[in-house]
Amino acid sequence: MTTPSGASPGDEFWRRPPNQPPTDETSQPTAGAGAGDGPTPGATAAGPGGYTGPPPTTPPPPGWRPPVHLQMPPPRQLPPQDVAGMDGAEQQAQRFTYGIGAVVAVVLVLLVCLLCSRVIL
Secondary structure (H helix, E strand, O other): OOOOOOOOOOHEEEEEOOOOOOOOOOOOOOOOOOOOOOOOOOOOOOOOOOOOOOOOOOOOOOOOOOOOOOOOOOOOOOOOHHHHHHHHHEEEEHHHHHHHHHHHHHHHHHHHHHHHHHHOO
């Protein structure tokens, strides 16, 4: 929950001095200026020390490029892949995984049966 303006003395540090006009774009336009008129000629942006905008820049001359000192070689070709070998290795790994799972499942079933027989007897 926020406190109303002026409710906390700790907020005074963050307040704008009373003699400065607001410089952000959220402030309301004055009565003489329209919303889309832009800055009026000869007017200061935000008083002394205010932001007047970026400095003007000059574009580089046409055709200007940084100097090229080193030509990179073209990328190398990757070695060909053995698709049949990869498929075989994948199937072998899958069979091994399923075999380990089957052994673990058999051991778990035997343990459950052993525990259930102890409860019944």
